[in-house]
Amino acid sequence: MSSNLANEPARVAEMFRKMVLIRSFEEAAGEAFHAGHVRGSVHQYIGQESIAVGVCANLREDDYLTSNHRGHGHSIAKGADPRAMMLELFGRVGGTSDGKGGSMHIADFSVGMLGANGVIADGCTMSVGAAQAIRLLGDDKIVVNFIGDGGINRGPFMEALNWAKVYELPVLFICENNQIAATTTTHLVTAGEGIAARAESFGMPATTIDGNDLFEVDRTVARVVAEIRTGGGPQLIQAMTYRLRGHFAHDEAGYRDLAEVEAALGREPIARTEAWLLENGMTADEITTLKAEADSEIIGYVEEAMNAPWPDGKLAFSDVQDVGAPSYPGADQ
Numbered sequence: 001m002s003s004n005l006a007n008e009p010a011r012v013a014e015m016f017r018k019m020v021l022i023r024s025f026e027e028a029a030g031e032a033f034h035a036g037h038v039r040g041s042v043h044q045y046i047g048q049e050s051i052a053v054g055v056c057a058n059l060r061e062d063d064y065l066t067s068n069h070r071g072h073g074h075s076i077a078k079g080a081d082p083r084a085m086m087l088e089l090f091g092r093v094g095g096t097s098d099g100k101g102g103s104m105h106i107a108d109f110s111v112g113m114l115g116a117n118g119v120i121a122d123g124c125t126m127s128v129g130a131a132q133a134i135r136l137l138g139d140d141k142i143v144v145n146f147i148g149d150g151g152i153n154r155g156p157f158m159e160a161l162n163w164a165k166v167y168e169l170p171v172l173f174i175c176e177n178n179q180i181a182a183t184t185t186t187h188l189v190t191a192g193e194g195i196a197a198r199a200e201s202f203g204m205p206a207t208t209i210d211g212n213d214l215f216e217v218d219r220t221v222a223r224v225v226a227e228i229r230t231g232g233g234p235q236l237i238q239a240m241t242y243r244l245r246g247h248f249a250h251d252e253a254g255y256r257d258l259a260e261v262e263a264a265l266g267r268e269p270i271a272r273t274e275a276w277l278l279e280n281g282m283t284a285d286e287i288t289t290l291k292a293e294a295d296s297e298i299i300g301y302v303e304e305a306m307n308a309p310w311p312d313g314k315l316a317f318s319d320v321q322d323v324g325a326p327s328y329p330g331a332d333q
């Protein structure tokens with residue numbers, strides 16, 4: 001893992017801390033789901049942490065992010081408050097949307113996190129809308145959209161890439177290629193030469209990287225973000241990775257080849273970054289403490305969420321866009 005970060009162990013340690021916090025959050029979210037505290041579904045981001053953290057380390061707080069159903073890691077990396085996120089998973093007061101969104105709809109506008117989205121690929125078109133707004137306002141923000149490899153076979157992906165390229169909008173599409181969409185091996189249902197080729201067919205530069213290598217993610221995203229921010233137009237990065245758990249918390253993924261999982265565990269990002277830190281001045285004790293602190297921080301949020309009040313049922317329709325009854329001549333007839 002040679003890198004431009006080699007002289008920045010403190011920065012790497014901070015990124016590692018975020019990756020570990022995401023892992024702790026996801027383990028706790030899975031346990032809370034199995035204990036019956038989380039309604040709906042929980043799609044854990046375990047094994048992909050280096051992508052969210054490496055990408056978001058290169059964004060400004062006022063840059064925007066759109067995400068998908070596997071969005072907890074993206075949200076934490078962008079700066080959303082994990083305490084409010086846990087409350088949201090539990091559906092309680094104080095959640096990022098006061099419990100109305102849940103796991104697949106985490107949003108925190110205060111840090112540019114415009115929203116996760118349970119509808120596959122719909123975050124792509126939302127990101128292009130946000131980028132169009134940036135263009136109209138003359139800002140120099142950029143938008144990052146996270147999408148899975150399964151999502152590239154949906155229409156909104158194609159529409160979003162087309163629009164983004166036609167208007168040369170400041171969007172970075174990050175396709176996290178964990179090689180599987182729910183239970184389907186993605187390349188078996190994807191025509192053509194794959195994700196990068198699909199972006200290139202729209203005239204959009206595409207770069208494929210090892211997403212489990214924090215340093216490669218960081219280096220590549222730093223370059224691409226600078227190009228986009230200075231008017232270079234949209235780009236796509238395909239980050240190769242592996243979903244270490246089932247599709248959602250209640251999927252034991254028994255359909256997977258164990259040898260494949262074993263090999264993937266050998267490439268998983270937290271252990272790889274940890275190895276670098278150990279070689280570059282961090283002690284094993286410091287790493288143990290850092291992990292224990294992350295676990296206890298998250299356990300605290302779980303306990304708080306279990307005891308937090310439920311929202312008042314009367315608030316179900318607040319914060320819902322309501323433009324009222326149509327008003328035009330003859331509307332009342």
Ligand SMILES: Cc1ncc(C[n+]2csc(CCOP(=O)(O)OP(=O)(O)O)c2C)c(N)n1
Pocket residue numbers: 069070118119120147148149150151152178180181182243247
């Ligand atoms: C429009 C739409 N179709 C189907 C689903 C059901 N679904 C949820 S996640 C998923 C697979 C997504 O795979 P991918 O985009 O590769 O992301 P990953 O789960 O691997 O992170 C599917 C089919 C959905 N949420 N939305």
